[in-house]
Amino acid sequence: MLHFHREGYKIITITFVFVIAGVLLSERFIELFWLQKAVQVLFLIFLILILQFFRNPKRTTQINDNQVIAPVDGKVVVIEEVEEPEYFKDKRLQVSIFMSPINVHVTRYALNGVVKYSKYHPGKYLVAWHPKASTENERTTVVVENAHFGEVLYRQIAGALAKRIVNYAEEGDEVVQGTDAGFIKFGSRVDVYLPLGTNVKVKIGDKVKGGEQVIAEK
Structure with missing residues (x-):
């Protein structure tokens, strides 16, 4: 399961809202199908970049004072x-x-x-x-x-x-x-x-x- 760092929660939430709004607006205002889909893909790529940046994978530390x-x-x-x-x-x-x-x-x-x-x-x-x-x-x-x-x-x-x-x-x-x-x-x-x-x-x-x-x- 993918985990995200707490410092990213606010930015991730804002990005989700921004991307959803962008996708919906593109369907309403862009008539050319290929252009509409290209814009939507760019929005999704932006979301993926934000998610990967704030990922917080679990790590197994072998604790050793030396x-x-x-x-x-x-x-x-x-x-x-x-x-x-x-x-x-x-x-x-x-x-x-x-x-x-x-x-x-x-x-x-x-x-x-x-x-x-x-x-x-x-x-x-x-x-x-x-x-x-x-x-x-x-x-x-x-x-x-x-x-x-x-x-x-x-x-x-x-x-x-x-x-x-x-x-x-x-x-x-x-x-x-x-x-x-x-x-x-x-x-x-x-x-x-x-x-x-x-x-x-x-x-x-x-x-x-x-x-x-x-x-x-x-």
Whole structure:
């Protein structure tokens, strides 16, 4: 059974009403049969695109405190040692996952632990793969402390199409690996900052599945 994320309920309802109205109006005002059907097909395609974007497939998480799982679906585009300027202010190992508009956009907690930091930053809407996107785009930064990994930071970054980031993490929350942490609407990226020396289990170009695939371990 297909499940949808709660962040999409309002948009899905509005889209249904819009599509039904469009189909009915096309039958009333468009006389050419082929044009009428072409317009109706476009309305249905639009509905399907909205439904697939807000889908929320069930994932089976093998909970393991020694592992960090992918927080989102997408493609690994960065694995490098960088300076993390907001929270750690020191060197960390960054793993970035890019989500296209056709990926599942649910964000899941990458590890068990306690939320130590959660902050929203307004910003620009540069394309998600732009080098300055992680510091200049709209974004949220969340740090989860885990007994095995210490503190791990993940950052939801809006892309050129993403106009709203939803973040459920609040400081002091005890969170469970693989559970719902938020949602990014319409294309984006998530950066994960790991302690130096972490054993990364993915490589650039890999396609990962949020909530299931291990991206790093102790």
